[in-house]
Amino acid sequence: MTGKSMTGASAVLRRTAAAGLIMALAWGLTSCADDGAGAEEPTAGASADPSATSASASPASTPTPTPTPSAAYSPASAAGPAQNVPLPVMPDIAREKSKEGLEAFARYFYEVVNYAYETGDLAPLDAISGPDCVACNFARNQIGVGYEGDDWIVGGQLDIKAVVSEFVETPEGLYQALADLKQEDIKFHSPNGLLQTNPGTPTSFAQLFEGRYADGRWSAEDVVSLGR
Numbered sequence: 178m179t180g181k182s183m184t185g186a187s188a189v190l191r192r193t194a195a196a197g198l199i200m201a202l203a204w205g206l207t208s209c210a211d212d213g214a215g216a217e218e219p220t221a222g223a224s225a226d227p228s229a230t231s232a233s234a235s236p237a238s239t240p241t242p243t244p245t246p247s248a249a250y251s252p253a254s255a256a257g258p259a260q261n262v263p264l265p266v267m268p269d270i271a272r273e274k275s276k277e278g279l280e281a282f283a284r285y286f287y288e289v290v291n292y293a294y295e296t297g298d299l300a301p302l303d304a305i306s307g308p309d310c311v312a313c314n315f316a317r318n319q320i321g322v323g324y325e326g327d328d329w330i331v332g333g334q335l336d337i338k339a340v341v342s343e344f345v346e347t348p349e350g351l352y353q354a355l356a357d358l359k360q361e362d363i364k365f366h367s368p369n370g371l372l373q374t375n376p377g378t379p380t381s382f383a384q385l386f387e388g389r390y391a392d393g394r395w396s397a398e399d400v401v402s403l404g405r
Contacts, residue, residue, distance in 0.1 A: 178290060178316045178335060178360055252295075255366060258329035259295045274390045276344035282395040283340045283354045283386045290316055294333035294363070297324030305396055312384060312400035319375075323365050328372070333363040338381055347387075351398055354386040 253259040265288040271281035289301045290313075299317055306313040323330040335358050342354035359382070363375040382402060389398040 178294075178312055178319075178333070178358075253329060253331040253366075255331065255364075255371065258297075262292060262295045264301065265289055265292055272394060274395075276342050279342050279344060279352050279354055279388050279390075279395065280340045282388060283342075283356055283397075284337055286386070286397050286400075287335050287337050287356065287358070291334050293320050294323075294330055297329070306400075307389070307396055307398045310397050310399050312402065313397060319363070323363070326367075328365065328367045331364040331366055332361040332377070334361045335359070336361075340386070351387045351389055354388065356384045356386055357381050358384060 248261040250262060251260040265285060267285050268281055270278055271285050272278065273281075286305060289305060293299055293302050293316065297320060299320060302313065302317070308314075319333075320330065338357040338359065340354055340356045342352065344352055346352060358378075359380070360377045362377040365372040365374070383404070384400055384402050386397065387399045388395045
C-alpha cells in the first residue's frame with residue numbers, strides 16, 4: 178500500500194502543499210486526548226400500567242423469537258483466507274464537504290483498503306477511488322496477485338495513527354489530508370504453503386491523501402507516500 182514516492186516537479190509542489198499538513202499532523206499526535214466516557218445506559222423503570230404488576234395477573238408466556246446468528250468472522254491465517262469479513266460502513270460525516278468530512282472519509286478509505294487485503298474484493302475500493310490514484314493502483318495490483326487462483330493474503334492491515342487536514346482547496350479542485358500509518362507484514366499463501374512475505378513498516382509513514390468532492394460525495398483522487 179505504500180506505493181511510489183513522489184519525484185520531479187510534481188513532488189516539489191505536493192511537498193510544499195503538504196508542509197502545513199505535516200506540522201498539523203505532528204501537533205495532532207501530541208495533543209490528542211481521549212474524551213470519551215460513554216453515556217450511562219438507562220435502567221429499566223417500573224411499568225406504568227398498574228395491571229402489569231397486579232399479583233392476580235397471570236399473562237400467558239409468549240416465546241421470544243431467537244435471532245438468527247450471523248456467521249462468525251474468522252481472520253486469515255496459514256490455514257486459509259479470512260471468512261465473513263464485515264464490509265466497512267461509511268459514517269455519515271464522511272459524506273460532508275468539510276474538514277471533518279474529508280478526514281472521516283480518508284479514514285474510511287483506509288478501512289476499505291484493509292477490507293480488500295482481507296478479502297481480495299476490490300469493488301468497494303474501486304467505488305471510492307480514481308483510476309490515477311497511485312497507492313490505490315499499487316494495492317490493487319498487490320491484492321490481485323495475492324488472490325490469484327486459490328491463493329490468499331494474511332496481514333497487510335493498515336494501522337491508522339492519525340489523519341489531519343487544513344481543508345484548503347488546491348488549484349486542481351482537490352482537498353488534501355495527511356495520514357500517519359503503519360502496515361503489517363504481507364504474507365502470500367497458497368494451499369501448498371507460504372509463498373512470500375513482504376515486510377511491513379516497523380515505523381510509521383506518511384501518505385498525502387487528495388480527495389475530490391463531486392455529486393455529493395468524496396473520492397480518493399490520488400494517494401501518495403511521502404519520502405519513501
